[in-house]
Structures are given as structure tokens and as C-alpha cells.
Amino acid sequence: MKALILSGGHGTRLRPLTYSQQKQLxxxxxxxxxxxxxxxxxxxxxxxxGIIVGPNAEQVKETVLSEDWDADIEFIYQGDPKGLAHAILVARDYLGDDDFVMYLGDNILREGIVEHLRHFKDGDFDASILLQEVPNPQQFGVAELSEDGKTIKRLVEKPKVPPSNLALVGIYFFKPVIHEAVRNIKPSWRNELEITDAIQWLIDNGYRVGWTKVTGWWKDTGKPGDLLDANRLILDDIQTEIQVETKARIHGRVVIEKGTEIDEKTVIKGPVVIGKNVVIRNSYIGPYTSIGDNVVIENTEVEDSIILPDSEIRDAGRIVESLIGRGAKILRGSSHPSGRKFVLGDMSRVLL
Structure with missing residues (x-):
């Protein structure tokens, strides 16, 4: 069995960060x-x-290949994103006649896919999709189940009157018949080949489409708020691992990597993750904060935020619920801050 992971697209909902980096990175x-x-x-x-790449192909390749994976990884260039079903067309030669899982690379699933894959195989389905109950099904693709609840009867994209509250998660299992399906659908009103249309083609032509329900949390990290939500959820599961000596006051679960310097005037309240070669002086790092490698923070309070590598934050007052890009600088804070929120692109500079 193979995997097809999608890491293309322009990430318009995450600009300005995605002007300079791929959203899945x-x-x-x-x-x-x-x-x-x-x-x-x-x-x-x-x-x-197989990893589908697009506008920032070299950036994705470099980042993925910087790790030693227990897998053979190939990169497949899609060009302009024309829908999820189009990605399958582009990957046809790579996929061959193997079963495969298609996984949207900006999704995070707490429980993984082991049990979902087992259901697909044991049920001998032609396709199987992951579903999760949501309070706002009008904003998603929604599944209508068969009377016995075992298979999918119909898929509806963003319905005004949803037939259920079961939204499609961006993970799909397919047998090779999906290649016939994607060849037989037409572009939607968005001028894209929709994967929901391809799955509906399978249903209409008598193929068995199963489903499994996500029991843990799932996040589509397509917007800044979603990234911060995912960061909170993942940090909730960390265990303390401090690889440096420091006299900072540390409370709760905290990860601090090698090469980092934190002075005795700093307070850290977990859950917090701090990367390598970070310098923190006379600051407060509050819960649900992730700090990347080579960051400098001085005389600043940071809470519930994601700070990307190589950033510099000095005298910036109190920063909350923020997403700070690589190499960004926030300098010269006022003495009586009321709390500031940022989404800063890479190499940005803010004077306060």
C-alpha cells in the first residue's frame, strides 16, 4: 500500500506567512x-x-529530506492546484495499481490512521473516508449514511440543510478503481476536480464506500486560529524534558532543547516547547507557547503563541495569541502594555 500526501496549494488563508513558505511547513x-x-x-x-508539491516544491523537498524517514519518499509536481481529484490524476504513474491513502498535509489527527486503515482493509471497501461530528456542518462536505449506517449514501458539499453533522476529514483510503472515477468527473463551479464528486461517482456506480469516525481531535490548520488551536492540543500531551541547566522558574510541563540559555529572571509556565539555541532574558513565557530555534526574547511576556525560528522580540510588552514568522523582529515595547496580537510574515519588522 502507498500513501499520497498533499503539500501543494498557495495557502491564501495564512498570508502573509505563506508568501515566503509553504503552509504545510x-x-x-x-x-x-x-x-x-x-x-x-x-x-x-x-x-x-508520494508527496504532491506545487509552488514551493524545493522548499518542501529540502525540509522533508532534512529528516531520516523510515520510508521511500518521492515528490510529484502538481503545478497549479486544480482539486484533490486532480492530485490523484497527476500521481497516476506513481500510484500504479496499489491501494493508497490520501492525506491532506495540513491536517493533524491526534489518533493517527492505524484503526481507520484496518477498517478499510477488513471491510474490503473500494473507498473509505474519515468523518467527524461538527457543530457547523454547513461549512463542510457532509456525509449522508445508508439506512444501516455502514456505508455512505451521498456526499453533499456545504449544504444549506445538512443531512447529518458528519463532516469529511481530509484523509481518504482508495482502491485503484478511484482512477476510473477521477477520469469520469467534470470540474466543479470552482473549476476544480473535487474528490467528493469522485467518491460520489463510486457510490453511483455500485462501489462500496465505507467510513470511520474520528474519536480524538482533528484540526485542519488552514487559518492562523486553527494553527494556534492545534498547537494547544499538541502541547497538552507533552512531557517535561529539559536538556539545559537554568535557574529560571519553571512550572508545569516544559520542553527545552540543547543550546538554549534562559536567565534566572525568566518565568516559564507550561505547557511550553522551546527549541535549540534560544536566548530568553527577563521574560515570561506563558502556557501554550512554542518557540522555534535561534529565537531571542528579552523583557517580554509571550503567551498562547507560535514563534518561528530566528525571530527577535525585545521590550515588546505582552504578546498573546500570535503567530510570528521566521526572522521577524518586534522591538521597543511601551512600559504599560495591554496585550498585543500578531500574525507576522517572515522577516517582518515591527517597532512599538
Whole structure:
């Protein structure tokens, strides 16, 4: 069995960060979102992985190949994203006649895919999709189940009157018949080949489409708020691991990596993850904060935020619920801050 992980697209909802980096490479808890998908696939016993790349292909390749994965990884260029079903068309030669899982690279699934894959195989389905109950099904693709609840009867995209509250999660299992399906659908009103249309083609032509329900949390990290949500959820599961000596006051679960310097005037209240070669002086690092490698923070309070590598934050007052890009600088804070929120692109500079 193979895996097809999607890491293309322009990431318009995450601009300005995605002007300079691929959205699936933005870190959550100091790990690129894309890596969570790769780890899930390998955990499920799949060791042949094709990664769909687009505008920032070289950036994705360099980042993925910086790690030693227990898998053979190939990169497949899609060009302009024309829908999820189009990605399958582009990967046709790579996929051959193997079963495969298609995993959207900006999704994070707490429980992984092991049990979902087992259901697909044991049920001998032609396709199987992951579903999760949501309070706002009008904003998602929604599944209508068969009377016995075992298979999918119909898929509806963003319905005004949803037939259920079961939204499609961006992970799909397919047998090779999906290649026939994607060849037989037409572009939607968005001028894209929709994967929901391809699955509906399978249903309409008598093929069996199964489903499994996500029991843990799932996040589509397509917007800044979603990234911060995912960061909180992942940090909730960390265990303390401090690889340096420091006299800082540390409370709760905290990870601090090698080479980092934190002075005795700093307070850290977990859950917090701090990367390598970070310098923190006379600051407060509050819960649900991730700080990337080579960051400098001085005379500042940071809470519930993601700080990407190589950033510099000095005298910036209190920063909350923020997403700070690589190499960004925030300098000269006022003495009586009321709390500031940022989404800063890479190499930004803010004077306060």
C-alpha cells in the first residue's frame, strides 16, 4: 500500500506567512505540520510515500529530506492546484495499481490512521473516508449514511440543510478503481476536480464506500486560529524534558532543547516547547507557547503563541495569541502594555 500526501496549494488563508513558505511547513509545537502526516502514515506500516508539491516544491523537498524517514519518499509536481481529484490524476504513474491513502498535509489527527486503515482493509471497501461530528456542518462536505449506517449514501458539499453533522476529514483510503472515477468527473463551479464528486461517482456506480469516525481531535490548520488551536492540543500531551541547566522558574510541563540559555529572571509556565539555541532574558513565557530555534526574547511576556525560528522580540510588552514568522523582529515595547496580537510574515519588522 502507498500513501499520497498533499503539500501543494498557495495557502491564501495564512498570508502573509505563506508568501515566503509553504503552509504545510509552518510548525506546530516546533514540528512542521506536514511531518505529522508523514509520521501517521509510517506508523500505519506504509513505507512508500508520494508527496504532491506545487509552488514551493524545493522548499518542501529540502525540509522533508532534512529528516531520516523510515520510508521511500518521492515528490510529484502538481503545478497549479486544480482539486484533490486532480492530485490523484497527476500521481497516476506513481500510484500504479496499489491501494493508497490520501492525506491532506495540513491536517493533524491526534489518533493517527492505524484503526481507520484496518477498517478499510477488513471491510474490503473500494473507498473509505474519515468523518467527524461538527457543530457547523454547513461549512463542510457532509456525509449522508445508508439506512444501516455502514456505508455512505451521498456526499453533499456545504449544504444549506445538512443531512447529518458528519463532516469529511481530509484523509481518504482508495482502491485503484478511484482512477476510473477521477477520469469520469467534470470540474466543479470552482473549476476544480473535487474528490467528493469522485467518491460520489463510486457510490453511483455500485462501489462500496465505507467510513470511520474520528474519536480524538482533528484540526485542519488552514487559518492562523486553527494553527494556534492545534498547537494547544499538541502541547497538552507533552512531557517535561529539559536538556539545559537554568535557574529560571519553571512550572508545569516544559520542553527545552540543547543550546538554549534562559536567565534566572525568566518565568516559564507550561505547557511550553522551546527549541535549540534560544536566548530568553527577563521574560515570561506563558502556557501554550512554542518557540522555534535561534529565537531571542528579552523583557517580554509571550503567551498562547507560535514563534518561528530566528525571530527577535525585545521590550515588546505582552504578546498573546500570535503567530510570528521566521526572522521577524518586534522591538521597543511601551512600559504599560495591554496585550498585543500578531500574525507576522517572515522577516517582518515591527517597532512599538
Amino acid at each position: 509552518i510548525p506546530v509545537a516546533n514540528k512542521p505540520v506536514l511531518f505529522y502526516a508523514i509520521e501517521d502514515v509510517i506508523e500505519a506500516g506504509i513505507h512508500e510515500i
